[in-house]
Amino acid sequence: MPYSIMLDAGHGGRDPGAVYNGRQEKDDTLALVLAVGEILQNRGLDVLYTRTTDVYESPYQKAMEANEAGADFFISLHRNSSPEANTYSGVESLVYDKSGLKLQMAENINEQLETVGFANLGVKERPGLVVLRRTRMPAVLVEVGFINSDADNRIFDNNFDDIALAIAEGILNTLQMNGLIENGTDQENGTNQENSTGNNPEHSEGLPQYTVQTGAFRNGAYADRLQKELLEQDFPAVTSQGGGLYRVTVGTFPTLDEAATMERRLKRAGYQTVIVSS
């Protein structure tokens, strides 16, 4: 059975969520959930939605829906809001408590969103939130930037596809790292292995290989820029293309330990990373 994930677009219907200059949180969250869902579906996940239109459901109803559907994971997307406009910016993820798969998922999603330009405000515990408390599966609520920050809205509007992709990548990488789904490279690169510029002559079928991904983009220009920057600092970065994505990765390692060493070097140099196995 494919891994199933329920995506929740925060608010809806008579509940607009946060509003700023006529912009309504419920519209941003719905557009983003649909875009993320499409990517996840294309990558073989079973995607369920609390809503795909502008309707109201209480957070409690949403949690019960996920429980009844038996979803394996629950992700709710929101936009943040501060009392005064343009005082805060950045992404933050909320979890019931800071443990397990949901914490990893929240951290990975935040880090992926940082590659698109958002500040990373980290992961916070919010045990009182109904969608985190009443869901029986691990759950994460992502605040995708502040709706009353003009800077965050610019990032949101100008990089919408990359934001959806970043969230999807954070989800997929976390599930892959935990062996909950097979890595998507078969599906995704099945017909495009020739496109990889990161030739790996030692690759022998069946043995796992690890690499450190520092970004994945729909826009190849972003990938080029990141690869160049990494190469200038002597990181052996390569860009590979597959499934409409440009991924920038550093190195190929036979063990997770070696990949983790490279990951630490990259993090020290200020890069956001995820280890990917293939």
Ligand SMILES: [Zn+2]
């Ligand atoms: Zn909200």
